[in-house]
Every structure is written in C-alpha cells, then in structure tokens.
Amino acid sequence: xxxxxxxxxxxxxxxxxxxxxxxxxxxxxxxxxxxxxxxxxxxxxxxxxxxxxxxxxxxxxxxxxxxxxxxxxxxxxxxxxxxxxxxxxxxxxxxxxxxxxxxxxxxxxxxxxxxxxxxxxxxxxxxxxxxxxxxxxxxxxxxxxxxxxxxxxxxxxxxxxxxxxxxxxxxxxxxxxxxxxxxxxxxxxxxxxxxxxxxxxxxxxxxxxxxxxxxxxxxxxxxxxxxxxxxxxxxxxxxxxxxxxxxxxxxxxxxxxxxxxxxxxxxxxxxxxxxxxxxxxxxxxxxxxxxxxxxxxxxxxxxxxxxxx
Amino acid sequence: xxxxxxxxxxxxxxxxxxxxxxxxxxxxxxxxxxxxxxxxxxxxxxxxxxxxxxxxxxxxxxxxxxxxxxxxxxxxxxxxxxxxxxxxxxxxxxxxxxxxxxxxxxxxxxxxxxxxxxxxxxxxxxxxxxxxxxxxxxxxxxxxxxxxxxxxxxxxxxxxxxxxxxxxxxxxxxxxxxxxxxxxxxxxxxxxxxxxxxxxxxxxxxxxxxxxxxxxxxxxxxxxxxxxxxxxxxxxxxxxxxxxxxxxxxxxxxxxxxxxxxxxxxxxxxxxxxxxxxxxxxxxxxxxxxxxxxxxxxxxxxxxxxxxxxxxxxxxxxxxxxxxxxxxxxxxxxxxxxxxxxxxxxxxxxxxxxxxxxxxxxxxxxxxxxxxxxxxxxxxxxxxxxxxxxxxxxxxxxxxxxxxxxxxxxxxxxxxxxxxxxxxxxxxxxxxxxxxxxxxxxxxxxxxxxxxxxxxxxxxxxxxxxxxxxxxxxxxxxxxxxxxxxxxxxxxxxxxxxxxxxxxxxxxxxxxxxxxxxxxxxxxxxxxxxxxxxxxxxxxxxxxxxxxxxxxxxxxxxxxxxxxxxxxxxxxxxxxxxxxxxxxxxxxxxxxxxxxxxxxxxxxxxxxxxxxxxxxxxxxxx
Numbered sequence: 001x002x003x004x005x006x007x008x009x010x011x012x013x014x015x016x017x018x019x020x021x022x023x024x025x026x027x028x029x030x031x032x033x034x035x036x037x038x039x040x041x042x043x044x045x046x047x048x049x050x051x052x053x054x055x056x057x058x059x060x061x062x063x064x065x066x067x068x069x070x071x072x073x074x075x076x077x078x079x080x081x082x083x084x085x086x087x088x089x090x091x092x093x094x095x096x097x098x099x100x101x102x103x104x105x106x107x108x109x110x111x112x113x114x115x116x117x118x119x120x121x122x123x124x125x126x127x128x129x130x131x132x133x134x135x136x137x138x139x140x141x142x143x144x145x146x147x148x149x150x151x152x153x154x155x156x157x158x159x160x161x162x163x164x165x166x167x168x169x170x171x172x173x174x175x176x177x178x179x180x181x182x183x184x185x186x187x188x189x190x191x192x193x194x195x196x197x198x199x200x201x202x203x204x205x206x207x208x209x210x211x212x213x214x215x216x217x218x219x220x221x222x223x224x225x226x227x228x229x230x231x232x233x234x235x236x237x238x239x240x241x242x243x244x245x246x247x248x249x250x251x252x253x254x255x256x257x258x259x260x261x262x263x264x265x266x267x268x269x270x271x272x273x274x275x276x277x278x279x280x281x282x283x284x285x286x287x288x289x290x291x292x293x294x295x296x297x298x299x300x301x302x303x304x305x306x307x308x309x
Numbered sequence: 310x311x312x313x314x315x316x317x318x319x320x321x322x323x324x325x326x327x328x329x330x331x332x333x334x335x336x337x338x339x340x341x342x343x344x345x346x347x348x349x350x351x352x353x354x355x356x357x358x359x360x361x362x363x364x365x366x367x368x369x370x371x372x373x374x375x376x377x378x379x380x381x382x383x384x385x386x387x388x389x390x391x392x393x394x395x396x397x398x399x400x401x402x403x404x405x406x407x408x409x410x411x412x413x414x415x416x417x418x419x420x421x422x423x424x425x426x427x428x429x430x431x432x433x434x435x436x437x438x439x440x441x442x443x444x445x446x447x448x449x450x451x452x453x454x455x456x457x458x459x460x461x462x463x464x465x466x467x468x469x470x471x472x473x474x475x476x477x478x479x480x481x482x483x484x485x486x487x488x489x490x491x492x493x494x495x496x497x498x499x500x501x502x503x504x505x506x507x508x509x510x511x512x513x514x515x516x517x518x519x520x521x522x523x524x525x526x527x528x529x530x531x532x533x534x535x536x537x538x539x540x541x542x543x544x545x546x547x548x549x550x551x552x553x554x555x556x557x558x559x560x561x562x563x564x565x566x567x568x569x570x571x572x573x574x575x576x577x578x579x580x581x582x583x584x585x586x587x588x589x590x591x592x593x594x595x596x597x598x599x600x601x602x603x604x605x606x607x608x609x610x611x612x613x614x615x616x617x618x619x620x621x622x623x624x625x626x627x628x629x630x631x632x633x634x635x636x637x638x639x640x641x642x643x644x645x646x647x648x649x650x651x652x653x654x655x656x657x658x659x660x661x662x663x664x665x666x667x668x669x670x671x672x673x674x675x676x677x678x679x680x681x682x683x684x685x686x687x688x689x690x691x692x693x694x695x696x697x698x699x700x701x702x703x704x705x706x707x708x709x710x711x712x713x714x715x716x717x718x719x720x721x722x723x724x725x726x727x728x729x730x731x732x733x734x735x736x737x738x739x740x741x742x743x744x745x746x747x748x749x750x751x752x753x754x755x756x757x758x759x760x761x762x763x764x765x766x767x768x769x770x771x772x773x774x775x776x777x778x779x780x781x782x783x784x785x786x787x788x789x790x791x792x793x794x795x796x797x798x799x800x801x802x803x804x805x806x807x808x809x810x811x812x813x814x815x816x817x818x819x820x821x822x823x824x825x826x827x828x829x830x831x832x833x834x835x836x837x838x839x840x841x842x843x844x845x846x847x848x849x850x851x852x853x854x855x856x857x858x859x860x861x862x863x864x865x866x867x868x869x870x871x872x873x874x875x876x877x878x879x880x881x882x883x884x885x886x887x888x889x890x891x892x893x894x895x896x897x898x899x900x901x902x903x904x905x906x907x908x909x910x911x912x913x914x915x916x917x918x919x920x921x922x923x924x925x926x927x928x929x930x931x
Contacts, residue, residue, distance in 0.1 A: 034787070035786075035787045035790050035791070036784075036786030036787045036789065036790045037786070037790070040786050040789040040790055040793070041359070041444060041789070042789070042803075042805075043359065043444065043807075043824060044793070044822070044823025044824045045442070045444055045823070046439075046446055046447045046459055046823070047459075047461055047482065047823070048439035048458065048459040048460070048461055048484045049439050049441075049442040049443065049444075049446050050442070051439065051461060051481075051482045051483050051484060052438075052439040052440050052441075052442045052483070052484055053442035055483060056440075056442070060464070060472075060474075060481050062475050082532075085351050086349075086351055086352070086536075087351065087352045087354065087357050087532070087535075088352065088354070088532045088533040088534070088535055088536045089533070089536050094554070097554045097555070098554075098555065101555075101556075153586070156587075156590050157590070160590055160591075160594055161590050161593050161594050164594050164595075167591075167594075167596055168587060168590035168591040168594055168596065169580060169582060169587065169591055169596070171553070171556040171557050171580060254583075254584050254587070255584065255586070255587060256587065257580070257581075257582035257584060257587045257591075259553065259554065259555030259556035259581070260555075263348065263349075263555060263583070264555070267348075270784070270785055270786060271786070272786050
C-alpha cells in the first residue's frame with residue numbers, strides 16, 4: 001500500500017470521526033427537542049422528586065450546557081453516563097451486554113451467509129441454466145423478498161411450537177439457532193446472487209479461456225482464478241452487511257426474545273432515556289461508519305487495480 | 310484466497326461452538342418453575358419500582374411488615390410478615406395516629422446480617438426522599454413528616470438569585486428541606502413507631518406495598534446495588550441467583566428468610582420478554598408455565614382451546630375517556646357563559662357518554678373479558694362491609710349499579726335519552742337523524758392497535774348522529790405530555806389502583822394533582838365558581854355554595870384524607886365520585902382485566918387484585 005493510499009485512509013478516518021460527531025450533535029438536540037421527557041409516566045411523579053431527579057441528571061441546565069458536558073465526558077473520559085430509566089446501570093454496561101448478544105448473533109449469521117452464499121453462488125454459476133441453478137435462484141429470490149418477521153414467525157411456529165426441536169426464546173445457545181437462521185437468510189440470498197453474477201462475468205473473461213486453453217485443471221481455474229475474482233463484490237458487500245445484520249436484528253430479537261441491543265434501543269427512545277438513546281445511537285452509527293470504511297479498504301486489498309483516490 | 314476462505318470457515322465454526330456453551334447445572338432434585346411476566350424490569354429496587362411485574366419479583370425477594378396471603382378459604386388477606394402483629398393505631402389529641410410494631414425474633418438479611426427496626430426506618434426515609442425520586446415516593450404521603458419532604462423552593466444560584474428555566478420562563482424548583490425525615494423511629498432493635506398524619510383506612514395494605522419493603526444498609530449509598538446479584542441483599546423468600554439482563558432472572562430459595570419452611574418452590578426463573586406472540590409460543594411448547602400477556606388477536610381462540618389455563622382475572626382499574634374541561638363544545642352562536650355554559654357542557658358530556666354501547670365495546674372490540682363500566686372507581690374496590698363500592702355508587706333510587714345502566718337492554722333507552730338531551734343544545738335534522746351544528750373534535754390516543762380500534766368505534770357512534778370526531782394518535786411519551794398539559798379535547802385514559810381504597814381514584818382529580826388530565830381547577834375552570842359542597846350532615850362545618858373546584862372538590866378530598874370514621878369516609882368518597890361524574894368529563898368504558906395463562910400442572914398459585922403473582926407456594930405436578 002503506497003503513501004497515497006495511507007493518506008486516503010487517514011482522511012477517511014477523519015471523515016468518519018466528523019460523521020460520528022455530526023450524528024452525536026444532531027441526535028442530542030433532536031432527542032431533547034422531541035416532546036416528552038424521561039420522567040413522564042402514566043402516574044405523575046411528585047414535583048419534589050422530579051426536581052431532584054432533574055438536578056441529579058443535569059436536566060435542569062440549558063440544553064447547550066448539557067451538550068457540552070456530554071461531549072466532554074465522552075471525549076475525555078469515554079463516559080456515556082448512567083441510564084435514567086434503568087436506575088443504577090451505566091449506559092456503557094447496558095450497551096456492552098446487548099452488543100455481546102447482538103454481535104454474536106450477527107457474526108454467526110454473517111459467517112453462515114458468507115460461506116453458504118459463496119458456495120451456492122458458485123454452484124449456480126457453474127451449472128448455469130441447469131435445474132440446480134434454477135432451484136437456487138428461485139429459493140434466493142424468495143428469501144430476498146420475504147421480510148424477516150414473516151420468516152422468523154414461520155420458523156418459530158414450525159420448529160419451536162409444532163416440532164419442538166428448538167426453544168422459542170433466545171436466552172440459551174440452542175435458542176439462538178432459529179434467530180441466526182432467520183437473520184442469515186437474506187444476506188445468504190444476496191451473496192449467492194452476487195457471487196453468481198460475478199462468477200458468470202469472470203468465467204466469460206479472456207484469461208479464463210486462456211487458462212483453459214493452456215490445460216489448467218477445472219478445479220484450479222475455478223478456485224484459483226474465477227472464484228477469487230468473483231469475490232470482489234462480495235467482500236465489499238460484507239462490511240455493510242455485517243453492520244446491517246447487527247443493527248437490523250431488532251425485529252428478529254423481538255420475535256425470538258433475544259436479549260440484544262435492539263430492545264434497549266427502542267425502549268430508550270420510548271422512555272426518553274437520553275443517555276441511553278445517545279449511547280446506542282453512537283455505537284450503532286460508529287459500527288456502520290467503520291464497517292463501510294473497512295469495506296472500502298477491503299476493496300483495495302482484493303483488487304490492487306483500484307485507486308482509492 | 311484459499312486462506313481467506315479457510316479463515317472464514319474456521320471463524321464461523323469457532324463462533325458457533327462459542328455460542329453453544331455448556332448448559333447451566335443445578336441440583337437435579339430442586340423444584341423449579343419458568344415464568345414470563347414482561348421484559349427487563351426497569352429496577353428491582355423495591356423503593357424505586359412502580360411496575361406490576363417488578364412488584365411481583367420484589368414480593369418474592371423482600372418481606373415487609375405485612376404481606377398478601379391466601380387464607381384457608383382462598384380469600385386474599387393482608388397478614389403480618391416481619392411484624393408480630395398488625396396492631397391498631399393510637400389516636401392522639403392532635404389527630405395523629407401512632408402505630409407501634411414489634412418485629413419477629415431473629416430476622417436476617419439474605420447475607421446473614423441481623424435485620425433491625427433501624428433498617429426499616431432508614432429504608433422508609435430513603436424511599437420517601439425527594440433525592441431518590443421514586444415514582445411511588447408519594448405512598449408515604451400518609452406518614453407524618455412527608456409534607457416537609459415534598460415541599461419545594463425556588464433554586465438560587467451562587468449569588469442568591471432565583472434561577473429561571475429558559476424554556477418555560479418559570480423559576481427552577483428544588484426540594485426545600487433535603488434533610489427532612491418521616492416521623493418514624495426505631496425504639497429499640499425490634500420496635501418501630503410510626504406516626505401517621507391522620508387515620509388511614511388502607512394503612513395495612515400500604516405496609517405490604519413494595520415501596521415499604523426494607524432495603525439493606527449497604528443499599529443506602531450505593532445507586533447500583535439492585536442491578537447485580539453480588540450486591541443484591543434482601544430479606545424475602547428468595548435470593549437473586551443471577552440476572553442475565555434482558556434475558557432471565559433466577560431466584561433461589563432464601564434460607565435466611567424467617568418463614569423459609571413455608572416456601573415450596575426452590576427456583577423461579579423469570580424469563581424476560583415483551584413480545585406476547587413469543588410468550589405464547591413458549592407457553593405452547595411447554596417451556597414457560599405462566600405467561601402474563603397474550604396476543605389480543607388470540608384471546609378468542611385461547612378461551613376455547615385452553616379453557617382451564619387461560620385466566621381472566623379481575624384487576625382494579627378503569628379504562629375511560631376524558632374530556633378537557635376547558636374545551637368548548639357548545640354550538641356556535643350560543644349565548645351561554647360562565648357557570649351556565651359549564652353546566653350545559655356537563656350535561657352534553659354526560660349525554661355523549663351514554664351514546665356508547667359498552668357491551669359491544671368489550672365483546673366485539675376489546676375482547677379481553679373486560680366488564681362494562683358504570684363508574685370511575687373500579688370494580689374490585691370494596692366498601693367497609695365488603696360490598697362492591699361501585700354497586701353503591703350513584704343514586705340509591707335507581708335499580709342499576711353505578712351512575713347509569715350498562716345492561717344490554719338499557720342501551721336503546723340510554724341512547725334515546727342522550728339524543729333528547731343533546732337536542733336541547735344542538736340542531737337536529739329529523740330527516741337525516743343527525744345533529745348539524747356540533748363542533749368538530751379530535752380524539753387523542755397513544756399509538757396502539759387496541760386503543761385505535763376503540764377510538765374508531767367511538768368515532769363511528771358519534772358520526773352516526775352527525776358528530777364529527779377526528780382521531781389523532783401520538784407516540785406514548787408525547788401523548789402523556791400532551792394529555793397532562795391539557796392540549797387536547799378528548800383523550801383515551803386509564804387508571805389502575807395502587808392499593809385497595811377508592812381514594813386512589815379520587816385524589817388524582819384535585820386541582821393541584823399531577824394526574825389531573827381533565828384540568829379541573831386549571832385554566833378557565835379555575836375561577837368558575839359553580840360547585841356546592843355541604844358536609845354539615847356528616848358532622849363537619851364545611852358548607853360551600855357556588856365555590857370553585859379548589860374550594861369544593863379539593864376540600865372534600867382533604868376532608869376524606871383526615872376523616873377517622875370509616876363509614877363517613879366512604880360516604881364522602883361516594884360524594885366525591887358523584888362530583889366527578891356530574892361534570893361528565895370522565896366517561897368510564899370498561900373495568901380492566903388481567904389476562905394470563907398458567908399451565909394446569911401448576912398448583913398453589915395465586916395473584917392479588919393489584920396483579921401481583923405469587924409462585925413461592927407453587928408445586929409443579931407431572
């Protein structure tokens with residue numbers, strides 16, 4: 001990697017930080033401007049208690065002052081503060097707990113999607129227009145068009161309620177099987193199609209014909225040349241996909257009662273738990289920004305011809 | 310590339326294996342039960358808790374001076390728990406009532422420390438303090454000294470100037486006496502003396518309320534004690550063995566509990582889920598033996614498929630519609646003003662309330678076994694003689710319970726009577742059978758399919774008589790704020806009792822209450838002198854004619870709160886509800902029910918009228 005590329009990466013990292021700062025600022029002011037507050041409830045809090053709590057969490061100060069305090073706490077101490085609603089818990093711990101599960105779920109689903117997708121895509125491309133290809137294409141189209149809440153509910157009904165093969169809640173390891181499958185179906189289908197079209201494109205290239213003409217074995221052509229080059233779009237897709245899976249698993253987490261970050265994120269907004277809203281937003285935004293950056297860098301790594309400038 | 314592929318494969322395998330960790334090992338002979346009430350509780354600090362699911366868990370983890378229990382006939386009663394007996398109070402000359410409790414011998418915390426009277430005193434002072442900011446801190450309102458704790462003063466900056474809130478322009482308020490304490494003292498290790506500002510009929514019930522549970526001294530200066538089993542010290546039937554956030558809370562029998570020998574269930578696993586469909590799936594496949602929520606769409610099916618396991622229990626609460634008292638609903642061009650206008654509006658609101666068919670509403674729309682409501686104070690609240698409060702509400706001359714007849718036969722005549730009343734104020738088009746000049750209104754509800762369906766029904770009924778009512782939904786938190794600030798004309802509302810005494814349905818409507826969504830005694834209604842209050846028949850001197858809401862209703866509520874004669878007190882509470890219902894601002898629709906499913910293998914389970922569920926005496930058969 002030359003210095004030009006390094007400079008580019010450095011620039012991108014700075015841009016990422018800028019993006020995250022913008023996200024923090026916009027979210028902070030928007031979430032404070034939205035009507036409602038953390039102390040609203042079906043039953044009103046006593047005025048004395050509300051006053052004491054506002055003072056405790058610094059909500060009695062002007063919003064810009066709260067913003068500056070918040071920003072400086074994050075930058076200097078990496079302190080996301082305590083949750084207002086989940087009394088006694090630190091935002092960083094809540095996010096840590098949720099992210100561990102969400103990340104585990106997301107990574108396994110992504111791993112499965114990658115392996116299955118590439119294999120199926122390659123098979124489909126090599127058996128182009130044959131029955132295997134057709135079947136794979138029909139199934140992947142179905143998976144792409146079917147939303148996860150339908151897929152999840154179906155799997156839950158068949159495997160947890162009717163057959164009782166897996167538990168219906170994601171609190172145990174066995175309980176993660178169904179949510180992982182649900183989560184991985186869409187990206188698997190997507191990767192299959194990406195691999196297939198890229199592979200077909202590569203297989204039609206001159207250098208493959210040359211290799212065949214030279215008598216290189218079929219397997220070597222496929223694994224050594226065709227597959228490698230057809231993975232470029234897959235690899236660039238992988239970063240954003242991972243971010244999508246981890247952040248987008250909210251629905252799946254709900255269906256299977258998986259203790260991920262999704263529920264905290266949604267509840268924090270409903271409850272106007274400002275520190276938790278900020279914390280989860282920052283973490284999820286950073287994840288997407290970083291994954292996109294990695295995706296771009298991977299693009300360069302797998303295809304040296306690409307100039308990042 | 311081959312390496313990359315191999316790496317991915319290895320990584321996936323490792324992750325899969327890592328996900329499938331070893332299963333939890335527990336004593337194979339221990340009895341256990343898996344249940345699911347709701348999602349992650351916001352707190353398991355009994356003083357901070359304000360949720361029903363949290364209260365259930367706290368009832369298993371803590372033991373207060375009193376507790377709920379089932380007597381031999383299966384009736385729910387309040388019995389002594391930490392206290393030797395639930396003694397009667399001694400009324401002093403100043404009207405204050407002193408209770409002296411003796412604690413049972415040898416009480417221990419779960420870590421083996423001795424539990425003393427001083428711990429209870431400190432716990433109560435903590436729970437009531439403004440600094441803790443507990444939702445239910447006001448439960449100590451009845452204890453002498455609470456007034457000082459809840460007093461507010463303007464906040465001053467370093468220079469002694471009043472700090473003004475930039476948004477509202479009002480001074481920032483802070484607690485006036487941060488060091489104020491309740492009038493509760495520990496006379497010795499086992500004796501505790503409580504002074505109440507006046508006699509309180511539901512005092513024993515308060516003693517069984519989670520806010521009154523004691524917490525260990527180590528909790529007093531540790532904000533985080535209740536979030537981690539290692540710092541969670543309690544004194545109830547169970548200890549917290551583990552808390553996997555958002556996933557599961559496991560309770561294990563507490564050997565240091567003073568009545569440990571009565572506890573039958575060894576382990577309770579509270580699974581944490583907020584998805585009713587997921588709960589049902591887990592119930593159907595036999596993993597969870599009790600679920601505290603069911604999908605609304607499934608209610609009819611479950612009733613027939615699981616007749617013994619699907620339970621519709623009473624819950625003390627009322628679903629109602631509230632009007633903004635200051636909303637002008639009179640037709641354009643009318644000449645009524647002041648008290649006359651308000652009296653007309655009250656008549657109109659009451660008439661509109663009669664248009665709705667509550668039987669249809671609960672059977673066809675709400676579908677949760679709810680019962681049509683004819684009063685605001687919910688079914689389940691009882692008079693001193695044990696009879697239902699709502700049955701003696703309203704006029705004694707009529708032959709129905711409550712303020713209007715909700716029987717199916719009465720609907721037609723109710724409707725006709727309402728139309729006749731409305732005709733006095735609005736133009737009726739006889740050909741179209743519709744009113745032509747009723748001003749358009751907006752019905753506000755929080756975004757939820759159930760509330761929407763009810764809103765649509767109300768809208769349909771009104772549209773059929775020519776009254777245009779638009780529906781507007783708001784996200785929960787915004788909705789609460791809008792409704793509280795009175796920025797609505799009609800809104801969906803609901804109220805669940807905190808304790809079994811009608812006052813908790815009545816004191817919320819004083820002009821200073823934070824729950825006064827109707828805006829009684831606020832805005833234009835504040836100066837409206839049109840209410841009468843005559844308490845001379847009850848032995849009081851109070852007699853107000855044409856007084857404001859604050860001069861009448863507020864006074865009535867404070868009279869009730871200081872009334873020592875139980876019979877009079879209940880009569881006054883009926884009077885207060887009469888006042889509320891006469892305004893027509895509160896339109897009760899139905900009494901809430903608590904829906905849950907409990908597997909028929911579970912024996913010894915019970916729940917109380919507040920919705921708390923008790924698993925400690927359960928056994929699982931088969």
